[in-house]
């Protein structure tokens with residue numbers, strides 16, 4: 001169904017570019033948000049907080065309701081474990097699964113997803129990290145150099161694409177080419193609270209830099225009017 005925002009119809013392909021992060025402490029809270037957002041939002045992310053709170057099973061209801069679902073567990077473990085967990089996520093019908101962008105982890109996830117529609121995305125460098133935060137983990141090389149390295153490794157591992165900051169998206173798109181996914185959290189509409197994010201851009205800037213999809217949590221879920229907040233982001237994406 002086509003959405004109409006302030007007289008402008010929002011195309012279905014534009015709606016699929018907005019992934020709303022269901023970062024809630026209970027399944028009931030997530031279900032209430034999904035009910036409130038109705039047809040406005042077509043793509044949801046189940047992340048760590050909701051998964052630990054029993055939210056993985058919510059995916060079946062979302063899929064039955066025609067939504068796309070991103071399982072954000074940011075896997076990183078021995079190859080056998082990652083491969084089997086990825087195959088289990090594919091079996092459950094998820095559209096996207098995240099793993100950390102380490103070569104062996106990405107290769108294992110690629111094996112686990114083989115033959116399914118599941119898109120494995122490698123998390124390059126978290127959007128809450130700056131150069132100093134990354135250096136504190138022992139990584140040699142700044143954010144830009146590390147994202148460049150990991151994007152190339154994601155391409156070589158044969159996974160669907162990466163998660164990166166919108167500020168990295170143009171560089172990553174050049175590395176991955178047009179056929180792989182570039183998905184960016186760290187997105188803040190003008191004037192929205194930044195919170196713990198450090199490498200941010202607006203929805204329109206993220207798309208202009210080469211992102212396929214954006215992930216947005218608090219600017220929608222903590223808004224006084226989440227429906228209006230999501231609609232405003234979609235209108236910005238459509239205009240980008």
Ligand SMILES: O=C(O)c1cc(=O)[nH]c(=O)n1[C@@H]1O[C@H](COP(=O)(O)O)[C@@H](O)[C@H]1O
Pocket residue numbers: 021023047072074098123125126127128163164165185186187195197215216217218219
């Ligand atoms: O993998 C992710 O989705 C992710 C990667 C990253 O580098 N940064 C990041 O913020 N995220 C997720 O994207 C969402 C961003 O939420 P907000 O900061 O509330 O918009 C959260 O659910 C994070 O877990």
